[in-house]
Amino acid sequence: TQLLEQSPQFLSIQEGENLTVYCNSSSVFSSLQWYRQEPGEGPVLLVTVVTGGEVKKLKRLTFQFGDARKDSSLHITAAQPGDTGLYLCAGGSTGGFKTIFGAGTRLFVKA
Amino acid sequence: ETGVTQSPTHLIKTRGQQVTLRCSSQSGHNTVSWYQQALGQGPQFIFQYYREEENGRGNFPPRFSGLQFPNYSSELNVNALELDDSALYLCASSFSAYNEQFFGPGTRLTVL
Numbered sequence: 363t364q365l366l367e368q369s370p371q372f373l374s375i376q377e378g379e380n381l382t383v384y385c386n387s388s389s390v391f392s393s394l395q396w397y398r399q400e401p402g403e404g405p406v407l408l409v410t411v412v413t414g415g416e417v418k419k420l421k422r423l424t425f426q427f428g429d430a431r432k433d434s435s436l437h438i439t440a441a442q443p444g445d446t447g448l449y450l451c452a453g454g455s456t457g458g459f460k461t462i463f464g465a466g467t468r469l470f471v472k473a
Numbered sequence: 474e475t476g477v478t479q480s481p482t483h484l485i486k487t488r489g490q491q492v493t494l495r496c497s498s499q500s501g502h503n504t505v506s507w508y509q510q511a512l513g514q515g516p517q518f519i520f521q522y523y524r525e526e527e528n529g530r531g532n533f534p535p536r537f538s539g540l541q542f543p544n545y546s547s548e549l550n551v552n553a554l555e556l557d558d559s560a561l562y563l564c565a566s567s568f569s570a571y572n573e574q575f576f577g578p579g580t581r582l583t584v585l
Contacts, residue, residue, distance in 0.1 A: 366515075368515075402578060402579075403576075403578050404477070404563050404565070404576025404577050404578055404579055405516070405563075405576050406576070407573055407574070407575075410573070450515050450516075452515075454571075460518045460521070460529055460531055461506070461516075461518055461574070462518070463508075463515030463516045463517070464515050465513070465514050466514075466515050
């Protein structure tokens, strides 16, 4: 069974701090996605990483896919209160259409 | 362009009852996936419909069933509701099974 484990589960930081959240698996994924979900809304796709070792930047967010395509990280520089939300990683299951989600990291950025 | 919409927003049912949740996919999308998100958890894949046929299913019992209509909107039906069915039910549509999914806001189901 393919599983994605995210850490930490919860993170509360001050505005301006940097942070990294992790998404790990014992299985290889062809790609991983990162989503952000706010209360009362569905997840919104931030990025998809496909190639082992790939690094993608989206303004203050940096996403990395591990060389072995089993893990990924999301780094936020100078966090802002608007970054508050649930960050989910997800990957496609082997040979199928099912998307597997991690349990998420709940981030709270205090002003 | 209209995004993915779901109805109702909130729903309260009692154990043993049946419920139907509805999803309208984004214009041009022919694939709909349903997810269950329990409190404090990530979404769990229930099943996917592609052009009115079930295309894949997660580890959910047969009392979870669905339909996709010719206009690609979809329904999720849950029979014999249990307390553990209380969750946020998310619908996501995409252009095909492998393309980016766009999620609706979800239906919050509470089973008492």
